[in-house]
Amino acid sequence: MRLFEGTPFDRPLRCEICEKLEGDCTCPPPEIVRTPPEEQTIVIAIEKRKRGKTVTVIRGLAADNDHAALLKQLKSTCGAGGSIQDGNLDIQGNHRETVRTLLKQQGYKLK
Numbered sequence: 001m002r003l004f005e006g007t008p009f010d011r012p013l014r015c016e017i018c019e020k021l022e023g024d025c026t027c028p029p030p031e032i033v034r035t036p037p038e039e040q041t042i043v044i045a046i047e048k049r050k051r052g053k054t055v056t057v058i059r060g061l062a063a064d065n066d067h068a069a070l071l072k073q074l075k076s077t078c079g080a081g082g083s084i085q086d087g088n089l090d091i092q093g094n095h096r097e098t099v100r101t102l103l104k105q106q107g108y109k110l111k
Contacts (some may be wrong), residue, residue: 034062042059
């Protein structure tokens with residue numbers, strides 16, 4: 001009896017469309033469906049963090065969005081650092097109005 005016998009790791013991976021081995025498959029990759037900005041409602045909040053640091057937090061983005069590209073655009077517009085934590089975008093400093101105008105221009109609904 002093998003260690004992975006009968007589990008998905010026991011057999012080589014196959015394409016779901018053509019049933020060929022994954023290395024031999026020539027099927028095109030599936031299209032990524034993203035939620036348009038008009039269908040998302042975003043909440044912009046200001047939080048105080050350790051040692052009195054202020055952070056602008058953007059919540060409510062759909063999980064299928066490209067968070068990294070949006071964060072990069074926000075950071076360059078605000079001239080500040082930022083990160084992605086638990087699906088929320090954090091921008092260092094109080095940039096509520098700048099973030100609000102940029103997201104409205106892109107078509108997001110704001111709360």
